Amino acid sequence: MRLYNTMTNQKEDFKPIEENTVKMYVCGPTVYNLFHLGNARPFIIFDVLRRYFIYKGYDVKYIQNFTDVDDKIINAANEAGITSKELSEKYIAEYLTDAHALGIHDADANPKVSEHIKDIVGLIEDLVAKGFAYNVDGNVYFRVSAFPEYGKLSKQPLDDLMSGARIEVNDEKENPLDFSLWKKYKEGEPYWDSPWGKGRPGWHIECSAMSRAYLGETIDIHGGGQDLVFPHHENEIAQSEAANGKPFVKYWLHNGYINVDDVKMSKSLGNFFMIRDILKEFDPEVVRLFILSVHYRNPLNFSDESLKQIESGLERLYNVKNDLLFKIEHAQNIEMSTDEKQWTEALQKHIDDFEKSMEDDINTAKAVSSLFEMGKDINIHTDEHTSREALQAAYDCFMQPAKVLGLLAKSNELLDEDIQNLIDERQQARADKDFKRADEIRDLLKAEGIILEDTREGVKWKRS
């Protein structure tokens, strides 16, 4: 497995710290709102990476936090006249609803800031004790000048950062680059006790603290969107490495943005599309396939048109799956011929292609194409290979990569008796060459969202 490491700006061979184990931390949502398509990209990408590691037999420890203490949450809660806790609980539930709809598996843990104040305070104490942080009247800041490697992830020379830094209104800091670890209590904000008085954690410290609490001082993979590289991840490195005296992360993975009209989708620009709204119009797997159809580090342009294209492609994959199921149902229980054996073994080539793509820096776009190629292979040969065993083998083979990608999870439910009766009636009409009646029934069912296809083995149906 090769992964592009933001730290070194190149693809590197993945070697886990512990044999056969992957420790992953992915920055989760700040829960003050529903999440949008841009937010969904890392969730889906890293979900697929995690699934792939599991598929390859790794023991994956996957942590994704919920930021439930934050300025935006406080503001939104005050506006709504509820507590921060009430607001964040609501949006955690909403996050899970959308994430589950998108087929994103739950992390092994979703730690919340509000439940890890002790870990956070402990980490800040370590930093203060080692001279990497200082307290000014209840506000604690990280002393950037004490950490010479600051800027190594974003490749920002310290001097440039200094000169580019905004003029601070706050002159408590020793240096404008110093950032908040602990914020002194203000009226109307949630607070906890600490050695520096009442207050709450700054934004960056939570990931360092919770990552250490759940995964240890050095982890394999840390993921997130490119916009987190600076300052968030840069600050995480400073905090963790200063406190622990050890490397924090082996591989830094950052996904590209989702654009609208070639401009970054973001809340501040207001050009975002909520997952909730997209799912009113499109199947969640369309969203998944859309995101996976482009390499994760490239920009991905969103439009209704592109989702429609993807929708048609997904339908093609479902046709392969459902054709196979239909044929398996109608197949004969005869022994696999030598020919069939050879063919089912040859299908393995597509699995190999799939794995090769995935292992080349998670090239899901290419991985998806091998799924399409396998589908075509199956469509071509499925007429000549008719034993149940061969068809079942093809099905199992086809579903393997699909499962890693989190696609093709839906199955055709059973039909109502009324509809089955109509289908039977239409078959009789066709046998009687009453094509007018047959077409009538087909149109009727089509209007109800059921599409009929006549095949050698009988009538197939699917939902439109």
Add this chain to the structure above:
RNA sequence: GGCGGCAUGGCCAAGUGGUAAGGCAAAGGUCUGCAACACCUAUACCCCCGGUCCGAGUCCGGGUGCCGCCUCCA
């Protein structure tokens, strides 16, 4: 200003220096009672100009255009 990314057929999009994957759409055909599905067929001077090389979409230099980070942001 500093750091970084991108430019491939009508649209989307892969591409490890050796004469361009895959998907969508449109066209013709096969199959079908008609369809649908599926299959078959045709379809790309890889933004421009130089350079290296037997050979470059792929490497180097220079342009042009677009985007991102440097401030909350996936």
